[in-house]
Amino acid sequence: MVRMNTSQIGKYLAHPYLCAFATVDKNGGPHITTIWYLFQDGYFFHIIFKDSVKYRNLLRGSNIAVCIHDSTEEGTLSAYGNKPTFVTPTEDKYDELHWVLNRRYFKSDEETSKYMKDIEDLDLVGVLWKPDKFVGFSTTDPNA
Numbered sequence: 001m002v003r004m005n006t007s008q009i010g011k012y013l014a015h016p017y018l019c020a021f022a023t024v025d026k027n028g029g030p031h032i033t034t035i036w037y038l039f040q041d042g043y044f045f046h047i048i049f050k051d052s053v054k055y056r057n058l059l060r061g062s063n064i065a066v067c068i069h070d071s072t073e074e075g076t077l078s079a080y081g082n083k084p085t086f087v088t089p090t091e092d093k094y095d096e097l098h099w100v101l102n103r104r105y106f107k108s109d110e111e112t113s114k115y116m117k118d119i120e121d122l123d124l125v126g127v128l129w130k131p132d133k134f135v136g137f138s139t140t141d142p143n144a
Helices: 006-013 053-059 092-103 109-119
Strands: 019-024 030-035 038-040 043-049 064-069 075-081 085-087 124-129 131-138
Touching: 006 075, 006 131, 019 043, 019 053, 030 043, 030 053, 038 092, 043 053, 043 092, 053 124, 085 092, 092 109, 092 124
Parallel strands: none
Antiparallel strands: 019 030, 019 064, 038 043, 043 124, 064 075, 075 131, 085 124
């Protein structure tokens, strides 16, 4: 495997892979779940439940780590960061970010709209954070 360059990282993150999202609990143990992600303008954006362990860990100041793996074995990427900004449904940018995030994972606007209608009554919050570090490896050598 070859380490990804900045251009490869951006192209890799443009795909709607699943993301293993990790935080640290109050006892110092890892908490890892699979969620969707959006990477835009240098920031990750995720939607999580406000009653989740992830949210409580982040409120306590946990750092974030993500691992995004391409199931075709083309590569894997990890990113690390801290100090997320929570984006609530009452904020203007929440709706736009939420739409763009969800639209990546559906085949059409109609499917995305139906899904968003189905989840509109859930107690969700957006997590916006800038990674401090990326580590990515690809099976494709950009110099080959």
